[in-house]
Amino acid sequence: MTETHRPEHALVLVVEDDPILMLSLVDFVENAGCEAIEADSVADAIRILETRPDIRTVFTDLDMRGSTAGMELALSIRDRWPPIELLMVSSKPWDASQIPARGIVLGKPFDRRRIVAAIQKFAA
Amino acid sequence: MNNSPLPNLVDDARRLGALQSYAILDTPAEQGFDDIVQLACQLCQVPVSLVSLVAGDRQWFKARVDFPHCETDLDRSVCAHALARPDIVLVIPDLMVDARTRANPLVTGEPFIRFYAGAPLVTPDGHVLGTLCVIDKVVRPGGLTAAQTESLKALARQVVTQLELRRAVASRDAARAEEQRAYQVREALREAQARIAVAGGDLDAVLRAVVAGAMSAVPAAEGGVIELLDGDHLEYRAVLGRLAGHKGQRIPVSSSAAGHCALSREPYLMADAGTDPHVSRDLVRTLGLGSAVFAPILGGDGVLGVLKLQSAKADAFTVGDLDIVGLFTSAATAGLTEESARAETRDKDDYWRGLFDRLSEGFVVGEVVRDAGGRVTDWTYVEVNPAWGDLLGIDPKTVVGRSVREVIPGIEDAWVDEFAQVVETGVVANFTRRIDTIRRWYEGRAFRLDANRFGVIFLEVTQRVEAEARRSALLTLGDRLRDLTSTADMTRAAAEIVGRTLGATRAGFGRIEGDVDAIEIELDWTAPGIASIAGRHRFDDYGDLRGSLRRGEPLVIDNVSTDPRTRDDPGPMRAIAIGALVNMPVRERGRTVAAFIVHDVEPRTWTAEELAFLRNVADRLEVGVARVRAEELQAVLNTELAHRLKNTLTVVQSIATQTLRGVTEREPVEAFERRVLALSRAHDVLMQKSWAAARMRSVMESVLGMQADLDRFALDGPDMDISPQAALSLTLLLHELATNALKYGSLSARAGSVRIAWRTEQGKAPTLVLDWTETGGPSVTAPDGRGGFGSKLIRMGLVGTRNADLEYGQTGLRAEFRAPLTDIQIHVH
Numbered sequence: 001m002t003e004t005h006r007p008e009h010a011l012v013l014v015v016e017d018d019p020i021l022m023l024s025l026v027d028f029v030e031n032a033g034c035e036a037i038e039a040d041s042v043a044d045a046i047r048i049l050e051t052r053p054d055i056r057t058v059f060t061d062l063d064m065r066g067s068t069a070g071m072e073l074a075l076s077i078r079d080r081w082p083p084i085e086l087l088m089v090s091s092k093p094w095d096a097s098q099i100p101a102r103g104i105v106l107g108k109p110f111d112r113r114r115i116v117a118a119i120q121k122f123a124a
Numbered sequence: 125m126n127n128s129p130l131p132n133l134v135d136d137a138r139r140l141g142a143l144q145s146y147a148i149l150d151t152p153a154e155q156g157f158d159d160i161v162q163l164a165c166q167l168c169q170v171p172v173s174l175v176s177l178v179a180g181d182r183q184w185f186k187a188r189v190d191f192p193h194c195e196t197d198l199d200r201s202v203c204a205h206a207l208a209r210p211d212i213v214l215v216i217p218d219l220m221v222d223a224r225t226r227a228n229p230l231v232t233g234e235p236f237i238r239f240y241a242g243a244p245l246v247t248p249d250g251h252v253l254g255t256l257c258v259i260d261k262v263v264r265p266g267g268l269t270a271a272q273t274e275s276l277k278a279l280a281r282q283v284v285t286q287l288e289l290r291r292a293v294a295s296r297d298a299a300r301a302e303e304q305r306a307y308q309v310r311e312a313l314r315e316a317q318a319r320i321a322v323a324g325g326d327l328d329a330v331l332r333a334v335v336a337g338a339m340s341a342v343p344a345a346e347g348g349v350i351e352l353l354d355g356d357h358l359e360y361r362a363v364l365g366r367l368a369g370h371k372g373q374r375i376p377v378s379s380s381a382a383g384h385c386a387l388s389r390e391p392y393l394m395a396d397a398g399t400d401p402h403v404s405r406d407l408v409r410t411l412g413l414g415s416a417v418f419a420p421i422l423g424g425d426g427v428l429g430v431l432k433l434q435s436a437k438a439d440a441f442t443v444g445d446l447d448i449v450g451l452f453t454s455a456a457t458a459g460l461t462e463e464s465a466r467a468e469t470r471d472k473d474d475y476w477r478g479l480f481d482r483l484s485e486g487f488v489v490g491e492v493v494r495d496a497g498g499r500v501t502d503w504t505y506v507e508v509n510p511a512w513g514d515l516l517g518i519d520p521k522t523v524v525g526r527s528v529r530e531v532i533p534g535i536e537d538a539w540v541d542e543f544a545q546v547v548e549t550g551v552v553a554n555f556t557r558r559i560d561t562i563r564r565w566y567e568g569r570a571f572r573l574d575a576n577r578f579g580v581i582f583l584e585v586t587q588r589v590e591a592e593a594r595r596s597a598l599l600t601l602g603d604r605l606r607d608l609t610s611t612a613d614m615t616r617a618a619a620e621i622v623g624r625t626l627g628a629t630r631a632g633f634g635r636i637e638g639d640v641d642a643i644e645i646e647l648d649w650t651a652p653g654i655a656s657i658a659g660r661h662r663f664d665d666y667g668d669l670r671g672s673l674r675r676g677e678p679l680v681i682d683n684v685s686t687d688p689r690t691r692d693d694p695g696p697m698r699a700i701a702i703g704a705l706v707n708m709p710v711r712e713r714g715r716t717v718a719a720f721i722v723h724d725v726e727p728r729t730w731t732a733e734e735l736a737f738l739r740n741v742a743d744r745l746e747v748g749v750a751r752v753r754a755e756e757l758q759a760v761l762n763t764e765l766a767h768r769l770k771n772t773l774t775v776v777q778s779i780a781t782q783t784l785r786g787v788t789e790r791e792p793v794e795a796f797e798r799r800v801l802a803l804s805r806a807h808d809v810l811m812q813k814s815w816a817a818a819r820m821r822s823v824m825e826s827v828l829g830m831q832a833d834l835d836r837f838a839l840d841g842p843d844m845d846i847s848p849q850a851a852l853s854l855t856l857l858l859h860e861l862a863t864n865a866l867k868y869g870s871l872s873a874r875a876g877s878v879r880i881a882w883r884t885e886q887g888k889a890p891t892l893v894l895d896w897t898e899t900g901g902p903s904v905t906a907p908d909g910r911g912g913f914g915s916k917l918i919r920m921g922l923v924g925t926r927n928a929d930l931e932y933g934q935t936g937l938r939a940e941f942r943a944p945l946t947d948i949q950i951h952v953h
Binding site for chain 2: 021024092107108
């Protein structure tokens with residue numbers, strides 16, 4: 001949130017309420033050559049998105065407190081900022097029909113290769 | 125008169141025949157003749173006058189005046205000499221001097237007659253029967269005067285007239301008697317025939333009627349019997365009159381007159397038993413036999429027996445009686461054969477009629493009704509048996525002549541069309557079909573009788589068909605309940621099966637609220653045209669219904685308009701198309717928590733079988749729902765567990781990654797991440813079977829798919845359930861093999877692939893053999909030294925057996941792993 005704008009790096013908003021997992025997610029974003037902006041709650045994420053129109057991708061955990069918070073965020077992003085790409089991780093099985101258009105869901109534990117590949121695809 | 129032979133005419137047969145025909149000889153005096161001789165005496169002035177009839181052996185006087193004898197022999201006859209001249213009066217003035225009479229004892233002795241004049245008695249046929257003569261005891265030389273002669277002739281004619289008249293009267297009386305007799309015989313015969321007709325096949329009654337008839341037709345008979353031939357004996361079968369005590373007596377054919385009659389097959393008149401050549405003396409005594417008539421009773425080709433009438437007196441019977449007896453034996457024969465034929469016919473008729481009436485199968489004879497175009501539109505009842513009434517529940521007396529559509533309004537067209545088809549084609553039709561309006565099933569056979577008629581024989585099979593339907597419904601329900609995985613689907617399936625099976629109009633399942641206050645009905649099944657009542661319903665809005673359900677008993681109402689619980693106001697029930705209903709309770713911990721509901725728009729009687737069926741359905745549904753609930757709960761727990769496990773592994777992954785953040789070589793870090801990931805995949809597969817087992821192929825695909833596209837792997841082997849330990853071991857082993865193949869082996873080359881084949885080998889201990897064969901890759905070599913953790917995992921093999929045969933070849937690795945099958949497979953307890 002305090003990062004300076006580096007236009008050469010695509011911005012990825014990482015939404016995660018578990019600090020340990022946040023470290024890994026940010027690690028994946030940087031592995032993909034992108035810049036991570038961290039949000040530790042859905043409300044925080046919305047606030048950032050409202051102020052940062054340059055965010056291209058949102059990378060969110062679907063398993064956050066208030067069990068459906070992550071998915072609600074994803075849906076509202078698709079609704080309010082249709083161009084933003086959505087990458088989600090979940091420990092639960094998901095219903096493909098519930099996933100917002102163009103969104104990608106990957107399981108836990110993390111599959112670094114796929115996560116990095118997805119972020120790079122969205123950033124390209 | 126020795127010297128004067130009698131004229132030949134005396135012996136003339138025709139003359140004697142004529143005399144005989146007047147039946148006058150030896151009859152008592154009659155006034156008519158007596159008057160004539162009196163008159164003759166006066167007219168001729170003589171003391172003696174006679175009506176003298178000259179028979180073949182004597183002359184007999186029908187009337188006489190002053191003559192002592194009523195007859196004389198012909199030697200004493202003067203009249204005989206008058207026979208030759210029918211035209212004149214014979215006058216002999218002095219009998220003493222006439223050659224024809226001077227030796228006549230009546231002249232030479234008492235009464236010393238001397239004068240004779242006789243006028244011939246000439247019949248209309250010209251025969252001379254005798255004379256009307258006048259006699260004097262003194263000579264009368266002048267004879268008769270002409271007037272006296274004429275008078276005598278006139279009186280002679282008068283005698284003949286008198287004879288004629290007499291004969292005519294006698295003849296008339298005889299004719300009357302004959303007629304009377306014939307009438308009697310006919311009456312007796314008719315009566316006998318009538319009795320035979322009503323004998324009803326009773327042989328003894330037939331025979332008794334014949335004997336009684338014959339006896340009344342032959343008054344001389346004092347006893348009568350019909351003796352039936354039995355081998356070489358005749359048995360007294362029907363006995364009457366004096367023979368009544370002889371029933372059952374057996375007499376030999378060979379030594380009886382009846383036997384003679386039977387053998388000769390001719391009627392026989394036994395004029396005098398005392399001299400009869402055929403009958404034994406003993407029998408004559410025993411039976412008190414004087415005379416008898418016998419006639420054979422013929423039947424078919426032989427003699428059945430003999431009819432005998434007897435009298436204690438000799439000569440009691442005439443030849444005419446023989447004829448009469450013959451008449452009765454004919455009646456007996458006719459009666460017996462007709463009776464046996466009729467009895468046979470009647471027996472057959474009675475047999476079939478009895479069968480028809482006693483059949484437990486229903487039987488109908490129907491006649492089709494056609495419209496103007498000749499098309500069959502209906503049929504009428506021609507005949508039905510009592511069973512028909514029982515099976516249809518309709519009084520059979522009320523239906524004959526009425527049509528089936530009239531008797532059973534709303535009956536299915538098939539009941540007309542199929543029988544029409546039978547009449548048209550003559551092809552027998554077998555059917556099992558329901559008459560919906562009376563809710564009964566029938567099974568039967570229809571067959572053609574003629575161009576318009578058919579017969580149907582059938583049974584009611586409602587119980588059987590419905591029992592079968594219920595049985596098969598329970599089987600279907602079992603299948604559906606096993607396959608379905610949600611309670612909603614299960615209750616809907618059960619509702620539909622119950623509704624269709626019972627022919628109800630609505631069926632469903634509802635949760636009971638409170639203390640049976642209300643029911644929340646889930647989506648219900650309804651027959652076409654019936655609205656759903658899904659939703660909440662308060663029991664008290666429909667009547668006093670809560671009692672039985674609170675006690676855990678089914679609520680059963682056959683008719684909402686008459687049942688005491690609803691009859692006060694059946695309106696609310698009627699409004700939702702309920703005429704009859706069942707609520708079958710489902711209990712939990714002593715409380716009614718749900719009910720299976722069945723409605724019928726019309727009143728109906730719920731049978732014990734139907735209620736038992738509903739109980740069964742409700743129980744099964746309850747069990748099925750409980751199973752699904754348990755499974756659903758288990759699935760929720762599993763999902764939650766898997767979720768927590770994965771989250772934990774993810775946190776472990778992150779901690780390790782961050783811990784190793786300072787390690788410059790990232791490869792081991794990533795290897796660790798991926799091994800955790802592989803383990804997690806194995807758990808995913810295991811979770812599908814609640815961590816009790818996993819499908820081997822699923823385990824392989826899950827871990828291999830993590831590494832590369834699955835089409836680069838050829839899996840070949842029998843799928844099987846493997847234990848959780850085997851699943852984890854197989855996952856880690858394949859993960860390392862695939863990792864190496866991607867790095868160094870066949871999967872590092874674009875066209876390379878891996879074939880993974882497994883099989884079981886039977887032996888002392890069954891073994892699983894797994895082959896990993898890389899093709900299309902570069903040449904590979906064994907790693908240096910002991911290698912890393914990955915190499916160790918590979919050498920450990922399956923489930924730690926260390927039975928791994930590794931061959932580094934030209935196109936990649938080739939490996940064989942072996943493990944006891946018992947360590948791999950899930951143990952079935």
